[in-house]
Amino acid sequence: MKKTVAFYTLGCRVNQYETQALREKMAGLGFLPAADGEPADVYIINTCAVTAVSDRKSRQLIRRARRENPDGIVAVIGCYAQTRPEEATAMPQADIVLGSGDKSRLPELIAGYAAGRGRIAEVSSFEASAGYDSLGAVTSMESRTRAYIKIEDGCDRFCAFCVIPYARGPVRSRPAGEIVGEAERLLARGHKELVLTGINLALYGSERTGGGAYGLHDVVGQIDRLGGRFRIRLGSLEPTVINEDYIKRLLVYERLCPSMHLSLQSGSTRILKEMGRSYTHDGYMGLVRLLRAHDAGYGLSTDIIVGFPGEDDGDFGESLAMVKEAGFLHTHVFPYSKREGTRAAAMGGQIPAGAKSERSRRLIAEAEAASWAFIDSEIGRARTVLVERRDQAAGISEGLSENNIRVFFQGCEVPEGDFAEVRICARAEGGALGELCPGQGPG
Numbered sequence: 098m099k100k101t102v103a104f105y106t107l108g109c110r111v112n113q114y115e116t117q118a119l120r121e122k123m124a125g126l127g128f129l130p131a132a133d134g135e136p137a138d139v140y141i142i143n144t145c146a147v148t149a150v151s152d153r154k155s156r157q158l159i160r161r162a163r164r165e166n167p168d169g170i171v172a173v174i175g176c177y178a179q180t181r182p183e184e185a186t187a188m189p190q191a192d193i194v195l196g197s198g199d200k201s202r203l204p205e206l207i208a209g210y211a212a213g214r215g216r217i218a219e220v221s222s223f224e225a226s227a228g229y230d231s232l233g234a235v236t237s238m239e240s241r242t243r244a245y246i247k248i249e250d251g252c253d254r255f256c257a258f259c260v261i262p263y264a265r266g267p268v269r270s271r272p273a274g275e276i277v278g279e280a281e282r283l284l285a286r287g288h289k290e291l292v293l294t295g296i297n298l299a300l301y302g303s304e305r306t307g308g309g310a311y312g313l314h315d316v317v318g319q320i321d322r323l324g325g326r327f328r329i330r331l332g333s334l335e336p337t338v339i340n341e342d343y344i345k346r347l348l349v350y351e352r353l354c355p356s357m358h359l360s361l362q363s364g365s366t367r368i369l370k371e372m373g374r375s376y377t378h379d380g381y382m383g384l385v386r387l388l389r390a391h392d393a394g395y396g397l398s399t400d401i402i403v404g405f406p407g408e409d410d411g412d413f414g415e416s417l418a419m420v421k422e423a424g425f426l427h428t429h430v431f432p433y434s435k436r437e438g439t440r441a442a443a444m445g446g447q448i449p450a451g452a453k454s455e456r457s458r459r460l461i462a463e464a465e466a467a468s469w470a471f472i473d474s475e476i477g478r479a480r481t482v483l484v485e486r487r488d489q490a491a492g493i494s495e496g497l498s499e500n501n502i503r504v505f506f507q508g509c510e511v512p513e514g515d516f517a518e519v520r521i522c523a524r525a526e527g528g529a530l531g532e533l534c535p536g537q538g539p540g
């Protein structure tokens with residue numbers, strides 16, 4: 098009788114990618130995906146620890162899996178297991194607890210448990226010598242259009258608020274040949290957009306080049322030389338690593354989408370210093386101007402923390418102003434979440450929850466206004482949309498433009514997974530309304 102497996106995944110694109118890789122590994126061992134609503138023989142919970150809320154959600158999923166099948170094997174992997182091993186191991190619902198650096202070992206640990214080895218708790222030691230923990234190749238993604246490719250793991254920046262270096266360990270970069278091979282296979286499967294992702298993508302290769310972070314360009318260049326019509330999008334980049342030279346070297350690649358997630362975290366240079374982030378308000382704006390000089394509609398998104406310890410009204414005001422000044426398409430607002438073991442957790446000047454929610458509310462409103470202003474600035478421009486969905490009944494197609502705007506347009510002539518030239522016409526709920534440029538059709 099074939100065994101079934103179910104996956105619950107929290108957090109970032111890297112976690113999503115790893116779950117897909119594990120899904121393919123388990124399928125290779127004969128496991129079938131559990132049918133919706135059916136209890137599974139094995140549950141794999143790929144956890145997150147970026148905020149206190151992520152910890153709580155991780156615990157909820159562990160309990161849910163046990164409720165769904167009291168006799169199933171429940172494996173808890175990833176960042177929550179890595180940063181709070183005692184807590185995770187103390188949960189009676191968890192049979193296997195495995196840290197972030199050795200996820201490739203999970204199938205053998207599941208087999209060991211099924212063979213009667215008993216409860217297993219292994220938290221990664223991140224020996225630098227261990228190198229990149231390859232989960233094997235991903236051959237397809239649920240989305241037929243876009244595919245994530247994980248190229249790097251870990252971070253060595255230790256920003257004051259961040260638990261990720263403790264959860265993910267030092268920088269480990271995936272061999273370039275493995276990345277390019279996976280890209281070729283995904284393109285052969287019909288994916289038209291490859292999203293390169295990592296924990297600190299910009300640090301790709303830095304452990305090999307002694308901190309000179311020029312590895313990412315090399316990988317982008319190799320993928321850029323592959324044949325066919327497709328585009329490359331970068332996941333989140335850190336201004337703690339990149340500078341103007343770094344960006345100029347990226348902008349030479351034609352297939353690279355003019356969009357970037359550039360984590361700001363605060364508009365206040367004083368707070369950035371407290372956070373241990375190595376750039377200033379003006380330095381960040383210099384990067385923005387460089388990107389907009391390359392494409393006036395360069396799609397920028399970012400993360401901003403409100404209520405970092407010691408943040409006063411003036412500091413917060415600078416974050417508000419920066420959202421408008423930079424013209425972000427998307428701004429993710431995070432109320433500061435104290436993470437045990439980080440420098441900021443021990444800092445004075447912790448901001449009360451009420452003040453954090455008030456600042457979140459105001460920043461979200463400002464971010465929305467900035468997003469609409471960006472969409473307005475695109476009206477009249479033609480953009481290339483990768484069609485993801487078509488509603489034949491309504492006669493509407495939808496997809497992402499190269500600068501990361503979700504675009505809805507009349508007509509279903511262009512099939513899913515194909516590119517359509519669309520002129521931006523107006524705002525729309527969730528993005529922009531467009532019209533198909535003349536002469537568009539299949540192919």
Ligand code: SF4
Nearest residue numbers: 252254255256259261
């Ligand atoms: S660079 Fe990013 S992942 Fe690394 S410590 Fe700072 S915020 Fe965390």
